[in-house]
Amino acid sequence: SAPYNFPYAGDVLTGSLYGVGSSGFYWSRTAGSSYNAYNLNFSSSNVDPANFSSRYSGFSVRCVATT
Numbered sequence: 001s002a003p004y005n006f007p008y009a010g011d012v013l014t015g016s017l018y019g020v021g022s023s024g025f026y027w028s029r030t031a032g033s034s035y036n037a038y039n040l041n042f043s044s045s046n047v048d049p050a051n052f053s054s055r056y057s058g059f060s061v062r063c064v065a066t067t
Contacts, residue, residue, distance in 0.1 A: 004064060006040070012058025025051075025059035 006026055010019035019025075028038035032052055039059055041051035053059070 006042070006062065008043075009060045011060075025053075025057070027059050027061050031055065 006024050008019070008021050008024045009026075010017055010021070010023055011025045012018070023043045024040070026040045028040065028050075031037045035055060036052055037055045039051050039053055039057075041048045041053075
């Protein structure tokens with residue numbers, strides 16, 4: 001089995017929830033600038049482990065141990 005479980009939690013855009021069950025967006029701890037940050041973005045057909053989005057996007061946060 002996979003070591004981590006990241007559900008298709010979707011995201012919040014302009015106050016509404018989108019993509020639940022079909023996409024996942026999870027923040028990285030790495031900010032790219034005062035406006036943007038990196039995130040994990042995935043769907044059933046795509047995985048982008050270094051997506052770059054506005055820090056004002058409503059993405060999920062999930063604590064993951066690396067050791």
